[in-house]
């Protein structure tokens with residue numbers, strides 16, 4: 389392999405690695421910022437749901453309950469913050485795509501609240517780690533990637549069990565609407581579910597991948613142009629003159645063309661080498677005691 393090929397191979401391999409590293413770093417940075425953005429969106433949504441939930445429990449619920457004497461009357465939209473949360477969020481989702489909120493529960497009253505396999509894992513995690521009040525991360529769901537923020541739902545008040553304990557204690561209206569099969573016989577201090585907000589990051593990750601591919605392609609294009617330029621430059625400035633000088637040196641070694649002076653137009657190392665070979669030509673010529681008509685090689 390010639391010097392030029394060796395040099396170009398080293399440059400090509402190093403530049404390719406650098407371009408790959410730049411593309412990969414760009415993808416990782418965009419991924420990180422997509423996740424950070426999803427995280428802060430999740431926090432905002434969660435805070436809003438919690439604020440609305442607290443407002444309901446603190447101000448609305450006592451007032452509503454004052455209006456009804458009969459414990460068997462139960463109007464879900466008015467008397468359960470879980471219903472209010474769920475329905476409010478359903479309306480929110482109508483206008484905003486890529487966000488989802490769920491009060492995932494292992495054994496729920498409302499079938500849509502049933503936890504899926506990943507949510508069950510989260511509930512088990514919260515059961516096993518009672519100190520942890522928050523878990524977040526990236527989750528794959530039906531081929532889409534989401535950033536999730538989850539908090540445990542624990543039965544921490546006796547009054548929860550009026551509706552979720554023995555079905556016989558629950559308001560008759562609730563039994564009529566939800567039946568008596570699921571959502572009952574929960575026990576005090578058990579973590580029955582998790583409130584979870586999903587923020588889709590599939591689109592952001594696809595964009596990150598695309599821009600990394602673009603950066604890589606542009607880098608590859610620049611690399612190709614650079615290699616072609618270096619190839620041409622090496623050919624003209626180094627390889628061709630060296631081949632020519634090597635031919636001249638070969639000629640001198642066999643006493644050929646000793647009257648043809650050797651020179652290049654450049655002032656660089658190649659020029660220096662040409663001067664040395666020319667001086668060698670003159671010396672060889674002198675040693676052989678030859679004269680060159682019309683030339684003064686005594687200098």
Ligand code: HEC
Pocket residue numbers: 462464467468470471474491492493495496497498499501541542543544545547548549550551552562566571580581
């Ligand atoms: C007055 C009755 C009542 C009380 C009291 C009550 N809930 Fe519920 N809860 C319901 C109803 C009805 C639903 C169904 C929600 C729906 O339709 O989405 C529900 C839903 C839930 C869900 C979602 C899963 C499911 O069953 O669909 C959780 C979790 C939950 N409640 C926890 C609690 C906790 C914790 C308390 C106490 C702080 C509590 N509930 C108090 C009636 C009640």
